[in-house]
Amino acid sequence: MPRHDENERRRRGAPGDALPRRQGPDIPADVVDVGAAYEVLVDLPGVLRPSIRVDVEDGVATVSAERPLHEPNSRGAVGSRWRGKARRAVRLPDGVSGLGMTSSYLDGLLRLRFPKDPRGGGAGGR
Numbered sequence: 621m622p623r624h625d626e627n628e629r630r631r632r633g634a635p636g637d638a639l640p641r642r643q644g645p646d647i648p649a650d651v652v653d654v655g656a657a658y659e660v661l662v663d664l665p666g667v668l669r670p671s672i673r674v675d676v677e678d679g680v681a682t683v684s685a686e687r688p689l690h691e692p693n694s695r696g697a698v699g700s701r702w703r704g705k706a707r708r709a710v711r712l713p714d715g716v717s718g719l720g721m722t723s724s725y726l727d728g729l730l731r732l733r734f735p736k737d738p739r740g741g742g743a744g745g746r
Contacts, residue, residue: 647683647708657735660710665728672730676718681732682709 648663662683664672671686684707712734720735 645706647685647706649683649708649710651710651713653713654733657733658713658716660712660732660734662708662710662730662732663728664725664730667728669725672725674721674723674730674732676712676721679712679714679716680709681712681718681734682707683730683732 650661652659652661660681660683664683664685667685667687673684675682675684684705686705687703715737716734718734722733724731
């Protein structure tokens with residue numbers, strides 16, 4: 621690999637690298653290759669589906685969510701679970717765009733599926 625390509629890869633980061641957070645706690649996320657697609661798996665326990673937002677721009681998937689400050693009819697005494705707004709940005713593999721993205725949310729796991737470019741885009745397809 622030519623040196624300038626290696627330097628560009630270091631500057632951009634590797635797929636799945638967390639980008640600097642802008643707000644909230646650290647939200648765990650993984651990027652996995654599942655054959656015909658890449659999946660971004662994001663842990664969002666206790667988050668209601670309507671509060672989840674996903675944006676994809678310039679090869680970065682950004683997930684924003686909000687978790688209630690307290691359970692209804694309760695008072696917080698001691699807590700270590702995150703509350704309020706949170707955001708996580710994850711760099712997608714080269715050649716992956718938001719086109720054709722599908723999502724599901726079940727049992728606190730947000731699953732974003734990004735199809736690979738059949739013409740050879742994505743990791744290893746050059």
